[in-house]
Amino acid sequence: MLKRTLTALFAALLPAMAMAQTASLGPTLSAVRQRDILVCGTSTGAAGFSMPDSRGEYRGIDNDLCRAVAAATLGDAAKIRWVPLTTNARLPALQSGQIDILIRTATWTHVRDTANGLNFTVVNFYDGQGFMLRRSLGVTRAQDLAGASICVVAGSTNELNLADWARTNNIRYNPVVFEQNDEARRSYLAGRCDAYSTDASQLAGLRASFPNPDEHVILPDIISKEPHAPVVRHGDDQWFDIVRWTIFALITAEELGITQANVDSFLDSQNPEIRRLLGLSGDHGPMMGLDRRWAYNMIKAVGNYGEIFERNLGSGSPIGLRRGLNALYTQGGLMYAPPIR
16 A cells, blocks of 8 residues: 555656756846856956956956856856956846846855845855055054054945954054055055955965065954855846856865866766766756756866866965865865755
């Protein structure tokens, strides 16, 4: 009797399971496919995250993650239109539909996630706010900055964090506020402020780009949590899933040792986890409206998460950041992906 009941139940579920294996196109994926271009909101300039090179090509961890989404959805990492956005313009551009996705050093906060009609998908970089200043000042800790002028970007979490930190520690300082990172950078170099406060990783990138990096020091003090995450609009769960699982797939590829260079050698693997990731078994791509080879396409185009980190921020870059919190969980970091199954 139990066997007949289970058989009947399974038969009843088959149509629903078949429908789930090939998802219909949601509004964002449909628009991206129709124009055959992913419109990606990016920074006006943040070394290691998003910066045009000498040929005008955007380079950085944020840009490579946009390329991964383009490869997953369109099969071609080059099918992107970049929209450089200031700190104040980035969220309104996504809200208004000017861009399909925002991957631009955007910190995940409660207000941004709940009051703006937006969804933060998954953390792609763990950071924290710090301070940079000239070594000649002899300052070794942040609390010695009392009375200092500090450059900061308007409309950022950095501006708010700095005010909170000063209030908590009863420190008076003189904020020098700018619309864009590049304006703050130039003003700091010109001596208009004693220190510059932003995410520590961005400070490392800025310092590496200075004419005499050794003249500047980044203090060890970290005054905030800055989890960066790609952002999409409310109301399109399919697009949310695509962007979130793009990041998860890149992390999973690193866990499995699959790289841009060796991904083809795994196409005859009998490892079930690898086969699901690369679309050799299962319908994980079609469940999101994508090709079965969605993850293969993006790994082939940009590599795994570790490769993206290393060439833009790590040992393969002028910045030379350690992985730290952005290492895999197996190496003491926070990068952990749910299973693709």
